[in-house]
Amino acid sequence: MNKVNITINDMNISVPENYTVLEAAREVEIEIPTLCHLNLHDLKAVNRSASCRVCVVEVEGRGPLSPSCSTYVSEGMVIKTNTPRAVKARRTMVELLLSDHPKDCLTCEKNQQCDLQKLAANLGVREIEYTGAQSTYEKDNSSYSIFRNLDKCVLCRRCETMCNEVQTCGILSGMDRGFETVVGPAFGLPMIDTMCTFCGQCVAVCPTAALTEISNVRQVWDAINDPDKFVVVQTAPAVRVALGEEFGMEPGTIVTGKMAAALRRMGFDKIFDTDFAADLTIVEEASELIHRVQNGGRLPILTSCCPAWVKFFEHQFPDLLDIPSTCKSPHEMFGAIVKTYYAEKFKIDPHKIVVVSVMPCLAKKYEAARPELSGKGMQNVDYVISTREAAKMIKEAGINFINLPDEGFDNPLGESTGASVIFGTTGGVIEAALRTAADWLTGESLEKIDYHQLRGLEGIREGTVNIGGTDFKIGIAHGLGNARKLLEDIRAGKTEYHAIEIMACPGGCIGGGGQPYHQGDSDIIKKRAEAIYREDKGKAKRKSHENVNVIELYKEFLGEFYGEKAHELLHTKYQKRELI
Amino acid sequence: MKKLKNIEELKDFRDKCAEKFSGPDKIRIIVGMATCGIAAGAGEVFDSIAGEVMKLGLGDKVTVVRSGCMGACHAEPTVEISIPGEESVLYGNIDSQRAKVLVKNHIMRNEVVTELVLEKAYETIS
């Protein structure tokens, strides 16, 4: 890349010519505040709407102030970032935003995690000079996953970029214009009546509390405090590599042990691991794959553990409903097993069992409410809380998380292998499935189980894996936009795969809509992914079918892999849904 | 009409058109029929003039033209009469009655209806 020479705050520097003024400034440790700007390089998600006008700077020779996020450097450019004129304009923009914003910071969901709040503090806004009409809209809590409070929207349009350009879901668009502009679904519909997948990526990038999760914290506390209930909690693989961030720990810190300890102290009756169910998912899914391959079934098989992805194809690819695996997602399998096998084995009335899932995901909340994911009048999973909500509960309970000792999960549903851990990152599910399928197909216990060609953060990846002389063509996509491309190619007959893994969120579950806010820093996602693979490496067993408790479960209760009982409890069906 | 294939054909065609519209015996009555004019009643004025021209048997000599804005919005509808060899005359505030008067007086008797004349305040670049 060619470099250009620029002067910024009287410093002469040389930067690549494709840099924005903002990037150039950061190169020399000059902070320019931003609000609407978002750039997730590796995920190719950029919001460069230049609409908030908070990052304006003076560029010599240009009349009005320039937004540094969208102004590209050029040879000889002279920039001043901190002149009274620029600073005053910035402060005024924040004041204007605040003049149309509820001032309930103390009780706000995003208190201390809000970009607008930080901006106001950093720019020293002490009073709001301007007053006038304030936008008020009806709050939308129609869905199980996403709460919309447009009174707090600053029109940064990040959610719109995520929803349309990255996820290609097309739920959110700017509506109306002028002061009345809002971002929302068509016809002002409640989210539940749209084809929203509830992936929660809009929530993940919202700088304020305009978009947050529908909280289940109260319900979970109520269940814990109800002596009549037997409350079990399960935690998804991606939670353990991110939860620490909520307590100020370095991204990528593995806190599995502290998490188990914290949950136990909060009063859950049993602390289990969704990883156990992930192993279960793998033996079922690998069986299904082999079954399809050997019986001329339809290929490719698509993974089905991501509920946002499931809802996505139900809306958008109703003609392909027969290709996804019929496996329920791991936490749903877990719920089904707890309320049958576990209840029987430990003689607990299943109606008294409350299953709580701690998930990196907001779509899991919606998934838990799907009527078909139930049995005997009970939902498989009762409540889903996000990683963030779990952290809030830990804080509410007065637990000093950082100094907790490491504790383990309870048995028998707390045992897991390395294969299940990697479910948390893109490519992990398919790698886990291959570890099992390869052993089964070759009839050997293979040594080589790290499928490096399937790892990484590239949006669409493919690889061919040779198992016992047969080439298996594997496709991987994360982010629904990438998934769409892959699916469209399949629909058009352009590509052929044996198996495909799809995760709705960029990065997989580690980048889920319920994870600690990454504030646009994609390094955080990378660090979480590295932690996932570290956790895998550290496991004694790294193949799902070697999980002794899983083997025991089939022996004692389920019978055959992919058998009748397994179908009844562990598999599901899909339905066509409307396109709005 | 076939497509014009080169500049020569265009020039020939231009000359033919010029003769057709501004030949020495061509009188033009132009009615300003932009949005403003039509809103003020230029449509009725046009019909009235065309009717009068027909009635008086002037069809061969006189072309009645629906044109665009003449600029004098304050005096819509406006009509311009141009007789070869004479300075054209711009009239304002015409209605269908006055239109008939214009045809009778200006065309038939060659008398300018002075009380309806507007000053034509512009030159056109040649």
Next chain:
Amino acid sequence: MCENKFAEEKFRELDGFIEKVGASEGNLIEILHKAQDLFGYLPKEVQLYVSRSLGISAAKVNGVVTFYSYFTEIPKGKHVISVCMGTACFVRGASDILVALEKKLGIKTGQTTKDGKFTIDSLRCVGACGLAPVVIADGKVHGRVEVDDLDNILVELESGVR
């Protein structure tokens, strides 16, 4: 029943139009114009129909419809009276006319009377500034309007005399 049949025909005509201009995103606004011509306004079903025909999200279609003031999602009254609020009309008293009209009909600009007879609109310049202030009643332009003229205009509309 009869209305359904009407609607069906309109959808067929819309289909024909979409086919003619091409079902591409670049023709969205043109297609919405046609749809509004046909249906008189752009109800949800029509927007959804356009969204599906062009393969673009309903949110995007609705976002476009709500952005442009020419498009309306609410049916208009039998008669539409628009007061031009361009500057030329404004300095010649158009706002007095608008206020008087609102008072007369008991509705605000953009609203329709309860009996569905009249809708008041305000327009941004129809380009007939020479006749300011201008009122357009069912497409007919009335120039140099005064408050006193409004009764006549309303009577004219109701009696159907054009």
Next chain:
Amino acid sequence: MSTKKQLRIALKNCGVIDPENIEEYIARDGYMAIANILTEMTPEDVIEELKKSGLRGRGGGGFPTGLKLEFARKNKGKKKYIICNADEGDPGAFMDRSILEGDPHSILEAMVICGYAVGAGNGYIYIRAEYPLAIERLKIAIKQAYKYGLLGKNILGSGFSFDIELKYGAGAFVCGEETALINSIEGNRGEPHFKPPYPAEKGLWDMPTTVNNVETLANVPAIFNMGAEKFASIGTKTSKGTKVFALAGNVNNVGLVEVPMGTTLREIVFDIGGGITGGKGFKAVQTGGPSGGCIPVQFLDVPIDYESLREIGSMMGSGGMIIMDEDTCMVDIAKYYLEFTTDESCGKCTACRIGNKRLFEMLEKITEGKGTEEDLVKLKELGEIIKDTSLCGLGQSAPNPVLSTMKYFYNEYEAHVRDKICPAGICSSLTKFEINKDKCIGCTLCAKACPAACISGKVREPHEIDQDKCIKCGACYKACKFDAITKS
């Protein structure tokens, strides 16, 4: 030297030819410019000639047209586009409509010339749906031009091909801004984006695109027919040629005028416009529409060009020129324009969406008699920040009507906030109508005129206004023939 003040170049065929008949256009040398260009000139020659003519964009910005074309020519792209901006959104302006209705072929010819100059094969005319007649006439013109081989493939046997399509606006003033316009053509919400990249680099469907306004284009064939030198000999040092203005408001000869650059405002208002209606006093002339400013009497002798208008706090704009008489309240006018821009703001950027809304609210407060002197300070301060910080030209120029009226008519603002009076008697909250009992003869005209029925009195006896019911419309004031009603 002619005594006539007006000179028609852009309007040369308007009101002269039948716009629905291509033969009339051709008879007046129509399509000769493009014919000569295709036969004798290279694209570079065309650009050079336009640069020499000094033609600048008539849509408001005043950017040199030749340069604009040159940028688009130099930028590479699989396709290139020429767009005619016919989304005349300035309320009170109708220059473009008149040209399109009166001389549509000149626009088509100009677009072909521009297409040849930049190497574009496609043109779009983006026109407001509110202009049905202009649309109709354009449609006819395009059809005829195709029929005669003046549009389409292999124009006049030159090997150059150019197509033109109409695209309709749908009522959004902001679409006059070129990036918003391009978004709209692509079928999107008409939200502008930050420039650069300019359309000449990344325009319609990301291809190099030139956007020109109608009047600019109307000058193009004329320039080639009369020669760039001749065109450049008209006007001032920096602004060449003529400018069309839509003269409206409180002026006798409302109409469309075309004058050489450098003509003074006085000549336009008084010589061409015939002075103020009703013999009233002149107060201000507003140019540039919602983006422009109000020019007071002391600048009536300023010769009009891009720079001089900017210097006195207004702008050329697209050519709306509204004359205001002594009965106009300048605060009310500023409020009118701000209401317009807040209504038309796309809502994208903070400065315009909230900033201009707050300006409008402050003006509303002031006209209601609730303003304070502190509000005036804030009004100016915020107005200047919005100018400096908004994303697009609409937002950047929206405070101009406020700032220019504050600059020249500050005393009126002061009267509203300090003395709580509206000197022009326009702001109804600050106005009171009363009947002077000595002058009233009881003719009942006022009572009949009152829409609120709040004037009572017997015939031939002095009448009285019920102040609680009065809606302050001023109908009685206008109706009274005996000066018996006072406004304060």
